[in-house]
Amino acid sequence: MRTRGGVLVANIIAGLALGxxxxxxxxxxxxxxxxxxxxxxxxxxxxxxxxxxMVVVVFALIRVRRSPGRIHAGVIPGAVLFGTGWAVSGGCPAIPIVQVGTGYLPALVTIVGIVVGVKVCRWVNARYLHLDVGSCER
Structure with a gap:
């Protein structure tokens, strides 16, 4: 049986290795x-x-099957915002952490932008859009 502490340590090690x-x-x-x-x-x-x-091949080998369903209403605007932010800032959410770790401190601005963007997105969704995103935030 895995403990939460063991999983946390494994995740930290994997994250450091990836970084x-x-x-x-x-x-x-x-x-x-x-x-x-x-x-x-x-x-x-x-x-x-x-x-x-590689993921496609592995999924085929382990026979992961998923029936295509309806695309969530937030996928397209979310993808556009994500791609735009990535192109402008030079980092998806994980890269600025790597950049800060290598001494590139302007990436802190990107990290602040990510945090603010998530908060603004949640506020806009709660106030105007009312998209069901509960399953995505777990």
Missing amino acids: FVVANIGFGDYAELNRMFTFQDLRMLLAFGGGVA
Whole structure:
């Protein structure tokens, strides 16, 4: 039986290992992200594509089946906002943490932006949109 403490330690170790790898292959570098988004260097884009391909193969091998369903109303606007923020700031939610860990302190602005953005999104949803997002926040 796993304990919460053991799972927490395993998650911390896995997160540190991922951060180390991401920082050392250059994926935490704003210039590298910019080259990907402007299609000047496809290395990072191909790495993402390779990761998706590996997940597809593993899911096929372990026979994960999921019937296609209706797309949640927040997926498209959320994806647009996420992609825009990523392109502008040079980081999805995990990358700024890696950037701060490597000494790039301007990434703190991105982290603050992520926190504020989540709070504003929740407020707008509660006040105006009323989308059912309870299952997504667990």
